[in-house]
Amino acid sequence: MMGVTVLFSVAAKSLRYRLSGVILTTIAVALSVFVLLGVEHVRQESRSSFASTVSGVDLIVGARTGDINLLLLSIFRIGGASANVSWESVEAINEHPQVDWVVPLSLGDSHRGYRVVGTTEGFFDRYHYGRKQPITFDTGSRFSETADVVLGAAVAKSLGYGIGDSLILSHGVADTSFVHHDQVPFTVVGLLSPTGTPVDNALFVSLEAIDAMHADEETAQEHGHDEHESHDEHDAHDEHGEHDAHDEHDEHDAHDEHGEHDGHDHSGPLGSVSAVLVGLDGPFATLQVQRWINEFEDEALLGILPGVTLTQLWDIMARIEDTLRGIAILVFISSLFGLNAMLLASMRERRQEIGILRSIGAPSLFILGMLVVESLLIVIVGIVLAIGCLIVAIGAVNGFLMSEVGISFSYQILYSSSLIALTLIVLVSVILSLLPAWQAYRLSTSPGASSSQ
Structure with a gap:
């Protein structure tokens, strides 16, 4: 347990030395996760709200x-x-x-x-x-x-x-x-x-x-x-006053008859x-x-039939949802590749850091784990940031939805599908981080790594 705590502590301190690149990568991860969770939340809430709007109407x-x-x-x-x-x-x-x-x-x-x-x-x-x-x-x-x-x-x-x-x-x-x-x-x-x-x-x-x-x-x-x-x-x-009066009387009678007809219709x-x-x-x-x-x-x-028509509406909306979900996945993949590129590019600069860790007794597996944990920390911070932004966005949009449509979204944003997506995001980030981690491992086991200072 102590080793895991030390591993996370060292990884966090290491990330602070490359703060600007880490911030940009974290924002990219947060943006993609925000879109993924947002699309799923809108899908779940809109279907739930629309379906519960009316019942008992055939x-x-x-x-x-x-x-x-x-x-x-x-x-x-x-x-x-x-x-x-x-x-x-x-x-x-x-x-x-x-x-x-x-x-x-x-x-x-x-x-x-x-x-x-x-x-x-x-x-x-x-x-x-x-x-x-x-x-x-x-x-x-x-x-x-x-x-x-x-x-x-x-x-x-x-x-x-x-x-x-x-x-x-x-x-x-x-x-x-x-x-x-x-x-x-x-x-x-x-x-x-x-x-x-x-x-x-x-x-x-x-x-x-x-x-x-x-x-x-x-x-x-x-x-x-x-x-x-x-x-x-x-x-x-003016010269036909009597005739006009007679016409007016006729028009009045016709109007009365028309009024009776309207009342009947x-x-x-x-x-x-x-x-x-x-x-x-x-x-x-x-x-x-x-x-x-x-x-x-x-x-x-x-x-x-209200239920059947709602299904038709969801079929139309599904195409938009799939498009947004696909864009979010592409943004997330690109952000992960950017994360790996940042870690790989830093390997040459981190030779001295790895040498110091080896000189104080850190095993090679510790070096490998540190790179994986760094990637994991960036993704986790991005996920937390995305969830926080989504909660703020829900509060901001609820007033508009209530005034325009009469529905509002709940703050329950983690569904079973969302949890599965977040789990896959973490697993993919760990898998992709193995490449720079393996390079760091090989660097730590090379001759002279422990003496590089």
Whole structure:
């Protein structure tokens, strides 16, 4: 044990004499290990976070765009809807004999960069995450009035809102919006408990609230347009006052009839929604209902299975992961060759050092072991440095991920695959260091090595 301690002590002191080269080599090793561990951590955490974002949802229905686009929009609030699902189609899906429940989602509005989700009260009962964990309220309750809003945990924490606070929603999903729905102020009635999913990153209102915001906006625009037309007609047709009054009366009657017709067409809270979460009576009905939705005659719809679509997403991401992993391996191999080149180049300069060690009784195997330990120390320091930098990077990126996607990465960075990779890194570094170590061994056994001073 004492011999091992002395070996590491001598190797560490020897490295300090070549500090500049050792630092550069250590940084190269740390960089490659950082990329290797980072890629694996992102792969593990993203799959775990995405897979646990929603559970208990059998199908997601939207306009016929793309599987991955629909998943990212409806669950992760990424992207925008190029087309919507009519309320008549939502009702038709709900009336299917094998459908247990539906939860419509209306997206397209925001508040200070956070997405607004228009939905029904059933969302809080049907939406689960992780291992079928339900959504719970930290304080307050779900919305019951048109002007009520429920906040995700991250929204409430970031913006400092509490129960009873008022806020105005905006049109669009940009961080800065110039179109505000200030005609419908909302009151915070509930704060959700943290879930670690995009739910934390959203505001929830009723579908009736979404309808009220846009209906009032359209009414205001139409009112301004009608006033402009009325003014123009008055200037042009003053001499036909009675005729204009009669026409105005007819137009008013036509408008009333049109209003009744609109009310009949939009029997639901909205004319259309962005997506629909669907729960079925049993797992055996999934493919049958999906085929029925995809072949729906009244509207071009798309039904996707969340788990299958996630697998498609991972297949695409796997190519990027493999590319980054390959780059990291190449950087690591080049850094190891640089380490060996540094040790080999120092052999001529270290003849005197080896001679001194031999003169004080150090055996040749001690010299061989010292070179191996030097290489091992550089790699271990590089690994420790990489792990420290990765932990700092996780803390720095988590805020961005939470605000943009609604997920965060844990600080558990050592998985079984990561430990295997680190073990292989250490073994490869030891094997490659045997060449300069063997040269040092031969140098220590050559005649006159013990007298070289």
